[in-house]
Amino acid sequence: MTDKQEKTILSTRDVRLWYGQKEALHGIDLDFPNKGITALIGPSGSGKTTYLRALNRMHDLEDGVTVTGSFNFNGTDIYAPTTDTVDLRKQIGMVFQQPNPFPFSIYENVIFGLRLDGVKDKAILDEAVERSLKQASVWDEVKDDLHKSALGLSGGQQQRVSIARVLAMSPDLLLLDEPTSALDPISSRNIEETLLKLREDYAMIIVTHSMSQASRISDRTAFFLSGDLIEVDQTKHIFLNPQKQETQDYVSGRFG
Numbered sequence: 001m002t003d004k005q006e007k008t009i010l011s012t013r014d015v016r017l018w019y020g021q022k023e024a025l026h027g028i029d030l031d032f033p034n035k036g037i038t039a040l041i042g043p044s045g046s047g048k049t050t051y052l053r054a055l056n057r058m059h060d061l062e063d064g065v066t067v068t069g070s071f072n073f074n075g076t077d078i079y080a081p082t083t084d085t086v087d088l089r090k091q092i093g094m095v096f097q098q099p100n101p102f103p104f105s106i107y108e109n110v111i112f113g114l115r116l117d118g119v120k121d122k123a124i125l126d127e128a129v130e131r132s133l134k135q136a137s138v139w140d141e142v143k144d145d146l147h148k149s150a151l152g153l154s155g156g157q158q159q160r161v162s163i164a165r166v167l168a169m170s171p172d173l174l175l176l177d178e179p180t181s182a183l184d185p186i187s188s189r190n191i192e193e194t195l196l197k198l199r200e201d202y203a204m205i206i207v208t209h210s211m212s213q214a215s216r217i218s219d220r221t222a223f224f225l226s227g228d229l230i231e232v233d234q235t236k237h238i239f240l241n242p243q244k245q246e247t248q249d250y251v252s253g254r255f256g
């Protein structure tokens with residue numbers, strides 16, 4: 001890895017999160033480099049999605065959720081009262097489990113955020129559409145249908161258009177919450193290949209239930225269990241030579 005790749009984009013310390021009275025995260029310390037993919041793995045209910053959603057303040061939209069701890073993103077505090085969550089979510093974009101195209105054309109889907117920002121220059125919008133769809137590896141499939149509804153695309157194409165919509169905002173960090181779990185195996189592989197290309201230029205954090213997916217695409221893996229971070233390391237170490245017994249049990253399929 002080069003020096004550039006070793007810079008930290010996000011650091012969290014002692015992250016705790018309560019749903020009402022119930023503490024779901026028990027003090028998570030994690031650092032993320034500014035390039036490459038970190039996979040969050042662990043059994044159902046271990047807190048992976050809860051942690052991921054805390055990173056761009058998605059829990060602000062839910063009642064009764066309390067978040068504490070420090071979240072340093074490129075030198076700024078994610079939870080500072082002055083942080084604008086709309087701006088934050090442009091810098092830390094999110095891709096969900098279900099592809100979520102809006103009922104508009106492919107073109108309008110990709111530039112949705114730019115339009116909200118008031119961008120009107122057609123050349124800028126055209127460039128953003130082409131660049132983002134190319135980055136999301138779906139340009140060749142949709143370039144002749146940009147003004148047709150995104151709802152007419154396959155699930156896998158919709159998911160890549162959803163990724164393009166996030167990329168159009170030029171984010172620094174992408175959060176992906178089980179982005180292939182609703183897709184067939186071929187579409188899943190296409191998304192994985194897209195993410196492998198993007199990892200050269202972006203920091204990404206992916207929640208996945210698939211250990212084979214984590215081992216195929218991630219540089220680092222963090223293992224969660226019952227709201228605790230058990231171990232984080234280079235992916236090959238987590239799968240081949242984990243330091244903790246719980247990690248060993250999980251990756252060898254003994255539970256979860």
Ligand SMILES: Nc1ncnc2c1ncn2[C@@H]1O[C@H](COP(=O)(O)OP(=O)(O)OP(=O)(O)O)[C@@H](O)[C@H]1O
Pocket residue numbers: 019024042043044045046047048049050051209
């Ligand atoms: N909105 C909510 N209200 C109350 N409890 C919740 C809520 N969302 C999650 N939880 C609880 O928080 C804990 C962590 O859940 P979370 O969904 O983060 O786990 P996960 O590891 O992502 O699981 P999965 O792999 O099944 O998605 C679980 O005990 C879950 O029941």
